[in-house]
Amino acid sequence: MNKPNKKQVVFVLFSLVILSQIFLPGCSIRQMAIDEMSDALAAGGDVYATDDDPDLIKAASPFSLKLMESMLAENPEHKGLLLSLSRGFTQYGYAFVQQEADEIEDEDYLGAEALRDRARRLYLRARDYGIRGLEVDHPGLGEELRHDPAAALSQVRTDDTGFLYWTSVSWAAAIALSGDDPDLIGDLPVVEALIDRALELDESYGDGAIHSFLITYEMNRSGGEGDPEARSRRHFNRAVELSSGGLAAPFVTLAEAVSIPNQDREEFRSLLQRALAIDPDERPEWRLANLIYQRRARWLMDREEDLFLE
Numbered sequence: 001m002n003k004p005n006k007k008q009v010v011f012v013l014f015s016l017v018i019l020s021q022i023f024l025p026g027c028s029i030r031q032m033a034i035d036e037m038s039d040a041l042a043a044g045g046d047v048y049a050t051d052d053d054p055d056l057i058k059a060a061s062p063f064s065l066k067l068m069e070s071m072l073a074e075n076p077e078h079k080g081l082l083l084s085l086s087r088g089f090t091q092y093g094y095a096f097v098q099q100e101a102d103e104i105e106d107e108d109y110l111g112a113e114a115l116r117d118r119a120r121r122l123y124l125r126a127r128d129y130g131i132r133g134l135e136v137d138h139p140g141l142g143e144e145l146r147h148d149p150a151a152a153l154s155q156v157r158t159d160d161t162g163f164l165y166w167t168s169v170s171w172a173a174a175i176a177l178s179g180d181d182p183d184l185i186g187d188l189p190v191v192e193a194l195i196d197r198a199l200e201l202d203e204s205y206g207d208g209a210i211h212s213f214l215i216t217y218e219m220n221r222s223g224g225e226g227d228p229e230a231r232s233r234r235h236f237n238r239a240v241e242l243s244s245g246g247l248a249a250p251f252v253t254l255a256e257a258v259s260i261p262n263q264d265r266e267e268f269r270s271l272l273q274r275a276l277a278i279d280p281d282e283r284p285e286w287r288l289a290n291l292i293y294q295r296r297a298r299w300l301m302d303r304e305e306d307l308f309l310e
Contacts, residue, residue: 034071034074034075035075035078037071038071038072038074038075038078038080038081039080041064041067041068041071041081041084042068042078042080042081042083042084043080046285048060048061048064048288049285049286049287049288049289050284050285050287050288051287051288052280052281052287052288052291054095054096054288054291054292054295057288058092058095058096061088061092061096062092064088065085065088065089065092068081068084068085068088069085072085077136079133079136082129082130082132082133082136082163083129083130083133083162083163083166085125085126085129086126086127086129086130086133086163086166086167086170087126087162087166088126089122089123089125089126089129089170090122090123090126090166090169090170090173092122093118093119093122093123093126093170093173094119094173095292097115097116097118097119097122098115098116098119098173098177099292099295099296099299100115101113101115101116101119102299103299116177117177119173119177120173120174120177120178123170123171123173123174123177124170124174126166126167126170127167127170127171127174130163130164130166130167130170130171131145131167133163133167134156134160134163134164134167137160138155138156138160141153141155141156145190145193145194146187146190149189149190149192149193149194150193152193153193153194153197156197156201157201158201158202160201161198161201161202161205162205164194164195164197164198164201165194165195165198165205165206165209165210165213167194168191168194168195168198168213169195169213171187171190171191171194172188172191172195172213172217175187175188175191188222192217192221195210195213195214195217198210199211199214203238204242207242207243207247207286208238208239208240208241208242208243208247208250209239209249211235211236211238211239211242211250212235212236212239212247212249212250212253214231214232214235215232215235215236215239215250215253215254215257215258216232216253216256216257218231218232218235219232219257219258219261229258229262232254232257232258233254233258236250236253236254243286245274245278246278246282246283246286246290247278247286247289247290247293248275248276248278248289248290248293248294248297249289249293251271251272251274251275251297252271252272252275252293252296252297252300254271255267255268255271255272255275255297255300256300259271260307260308263308263309265304265308268300268304268307268308269301269304272297272300272301275293275294275297276294276297276298278290278294280294
């Protein structure tokens with residue numbers, strides 16, 4: 001007899017939830033089915049991460065995200081769902097909304113602006129799920145962050161690193177797309193406190209994901225010690241080290257954050273070529289991420305003449 005795959009398991013569990021809502025309101029069996037379904041959905045990101053078809057994931061993600069939101073309504077403190085939603089809305093907003101906005105801007109400026117507004121709203125939704133996830137174990141933390149971020153975050157621990165990372169990344173992305181919103185811009189100290197605490201607790205999280213984020217952030221950090229470019233390059237080197245050079249993200253990020261502002265065309269080309277030289281199939285768990293960043297690398301290379309002045 002063949003072993004059922006994850007999709008079949010999810011379908012069966014979802015069916016149990018529906019049936020239990022109809023026939024067994026308030027029953028412990030219903031809650032058990034909801035818990036099992038929540039766990040299965042929260043773990044489903046691995047299937048997406050290994051996929052080799054970004055367009056398929058772009059089409060499938062909205063349904064998956066809405067299904068998780070439906071389950072969260074039944075299980076509002078499920079940390080797995082909250083983390084998956086914070087991560088999922090951030091990734092979807094960047095890979096499939098903001099990136100498309102960048103690609104169409106030259107031909108359709110108004111369309112690009114509409115997409116960026118949508119991406120900003122997706123990032124804010126991701127931020128809110130991240131804060132909710134932190135508040136499961138630390139009630140009231142969201143409000144405390146706005147008054148004294150450092151004191152509020154002194155209570156979080158290593159197992160909160162995922163929430164710290166995705167909350168800060170989504171929040172920063174929303175701020176970057178909200179240049180005319182002083183309230184959001186005023187949240188930058190909270191973003192810095194979140195990512196700095198994540199770095200302090202588990203600097204290797206996500207195979208160097210925190211360092212990859214800081215490559216860009218250090219170039220814009222207010223009041224940072226020393227040279228911003230030197231800080232960015234240190235994070236780049238550490239991100240590459242932690243991923244054994246197998247992730248395209250650090251190379252593309254440094255090219256955009258440092259090489260272009262420096263007008264260093266030679267470094268720009270070298271970094272993007274290194275990103276494109278990565279075999280996405282070598283590490284299946286990074287396949288989708290690498291394909292997405294390699295697409296951005298090609299787009300940047302196609303725009304080289306616009307990005308660099310002679």
